[in-house]
Amino acid sequence: MNNKNRIKEFAEQQYKTHQNLNARINxxxxxxxxxxxQEWIFSKIQIQEYERVLELGCGTGKLWxxxxxxxxSTCSITISDFSEEMLNKAKENLEPLNLxxxxxIINAEKIPYPNQTFDVVIGxxxxxxxxxxQKALTSVNRILKPGGRFITTTVSKKHIQELKEFLSDFGLYSEMKIKFFCEFRxxxxxxxxTPFFSEIKFYEYINEVNISSVDPLMxxxxSMFSIEEKPDFQENKVEVEKAIEKILEKRSRFKITGISGLFEAKKPKGT
Known part of the structure; x- marks a missing residue:
């Protein structure tokens, strides 16, 4: 199985339901x-009156x-996901608000809208x-109006570094990051x-958590290892949980530093 297929399989398994995403958000x-x-991201988007907005990969609709x-009230928003279950959860959360x-349902590599449709695309x-x-970014560029904005967020290579180092002691993290993620950090x-957009701006968001109980961390x-093939996470699960308990007994907390980032990029005018 090549790496693109692994990435596709991981995404399909991870977001078949909303439970994995909710565990990480929690x-x-x-x-x-x-x-x-989500508040921080929205403050950076700065949606204007009458703009037409598309979100790719909306998950449970938490941003909105x-x-x-x-x-x-005058803007027009389309939120989308490749996962029908995720989109149904977003509907359940948002439809009562009359927004x-x-x-x-949209595959970001094949966005089914005409050229120059949206003022803002969010991912x-x-x-x-x-x-x-590259295929996805070409598609985003195509549907943006000239001067339109693409807002996309990701994480740092140092995101959850403390947890990565902890999991590496069990041989768990390094293989997953190679198999199941492409390089956008x-x-x-x-x-x-840069090949697709101009006037690129970057903003960083840091959130440090201190966990004092086992369950949220476990x-x-x-949620990260639902399809991890080798080594098998289930074989390590008990030992991982015991190791967390020892850390909490010694330090009373498990610190994890989250480092996210937001890129704002524009489609060049005249294109």
Missing amino acids: LWSYGSNPESL FENFNNIP PIEFE CHMLYHIPDI NETGNEVL NYIE
């Missing part, structure tokens, strides 16, 4: 940053649910799950985006 609710990641009071939102923590990122995003870890 961990950051213990964070020290008073502004949630947390910021529904700040959505301009100007439509819901679509939060999703580009690294796309097997052919804070450190490489500018290089990846839920997060288990």
